[in-house]
Amino acid sequence: MMSSKESSIKRKRQVAIAIMFASGSLFSTSDVIAKQPAADGSTLQYLVSNTALSNEVRAYYLLRLADSYIEGDGRARSVSLEMKAGTRNPLQYFGFVDMEGFYEDVSYSYAKYLLTQSLAKKTSDKAESNSLANDEAAASNMALADDAIQAALKELKQSSNEPRKLNLYFAASKILQKKGDLAGSKRCEDAFNDMIRDAESSDKPKPELVAAANAIFGLLAKAILPVQIPTFVAGSFGEQPLAPLASPPAEAILDSEALLLRGLKLVDRLPSSDHNRRKAHRDMVLWYRQVGMMPQAEEQKLILFSLVGIENDSILYPQSGACGHPAWWMKPGYRSDMNCGMG
Known part of the structure; x- marks a missing residue:
């Protein structure tokens, strides 16, 4: 914590x-x-x-x-x-x-x-x-x-800062792609993919690198299937309505899911109390719901419950914390004792 x-x-x-x-x-x-x-x-x-x-x-x-x-x-x-x-x-x-x-x-x-820009x-x-x-x-x-x-x-x-190197090699690959240097882009892709594979094969991967790699998997998955995972609406907390995708292509679902599950496998090596691990499973619940895979969504929700220790759907969304900041993984009815300006 x-x-x-x-x-x-x-x-x-x-x-x-x-x-x-x-x-x-x-x-x-x-x-x-x-x-x-x-x-x-x-x-x-x-x-x-x-x-x-x-x-x-x-x-x-x-x-x-x-x-x-x-x-x-x-x-x-x-x-x-x-x-x-x-x-x-x-x-x-x-x-x-x-x-x-x-x-x-x-x-x-x-x-x-850069990924969004290249797709558009x-x-x-x-x-x-x-x-x-x-x-x-x-x-x-x-x-x-x-x-x-x-x-x-x-x-x-x-x-020697691997999380930032990972993100910036990813960015460099997109810039080189935009420039038309496909060979250079491929070299940068190889660089960040090697870093991810090293994290996957390491006995004790650095938590920061795990989180960065999982975030990149999320970007790549979203590039295949643009599923929007809501966090919360400013000024409002609690469950937000989801708009299911209209007949998403089966192949896109499978390819996107494979990337997200690869990220989940990596973050599951972090402690159960780790925010990135919990958030990854929470996001997967909402992803499955939006693509209409309800049994898989329920399975991920039970995993999240076991990680947090609270069996209530309210933990899928943050509650209101100090000064309007989101407070994750709290029991229903949570209220912050901190007043604005105290932190």
Whole structure:
């Protein structure tokens, strides 16, 4: 169980991430900024030479720069401003947020964003990108994208933080795929798949790597079958209505289920009290319900009951905790004793 201080830090971190998502400072593809001219590479050089940052943080920003250069949508400047403001004094820039934990969360969010973006990309865009390749500014940006990607991969090779490496190799594979470098994308896929297989074969896999690998399985499964698993609606707790999928393809169900079960097998090596293990089984209950596999949903619910020690459907959804934060795995009727501002 997390201490109240750890819980408070995690809540504040999540709030900070939510604020940055809402403000568009993370992964935004806003068309407010006009198409950029050929970039000069100064941001890339600034980042590569900034030794105050960890390998993973440098890789994270380098991949975002590469993505912005490939898109040619002007985001390189906004990434530059955010990165420079944050890297001059990270703790002051993000205030109370633990920077190490922040980038662990964000690296997964970025991987998720890139997967969603690649799935939404229309095939008709290919012709447009081919014509843009002849443009001098676009060619310059693509060259910088190559440099940024290679610099990011170099940082990842030097990193020892496996959960973030896993997420960022996944992100790199999607960026290279978007760029048309299928061989490079495959190398990154091999890298993160090797890390997952190492976790699966390890006698004592690191809990953080297990959670990261399970999250990637969830992303891949959702790419096959877009099942939405609700957590809760802001300002409301308790059971939320599910909209069953309309005649999902049988093959897609099987392929998606196989990935999710592979993740479950991995998280089941964590302690019964582990939040990620419980949440994985809870999500599987709701996934099975949405695809109409009710016996399997019931089986997963009984597993969840045994992990939590509470046999009540209320634990499928969080209850209201301090300051409106979700409180998981609590008995029905739970009420927090903590007032806002105490944590």
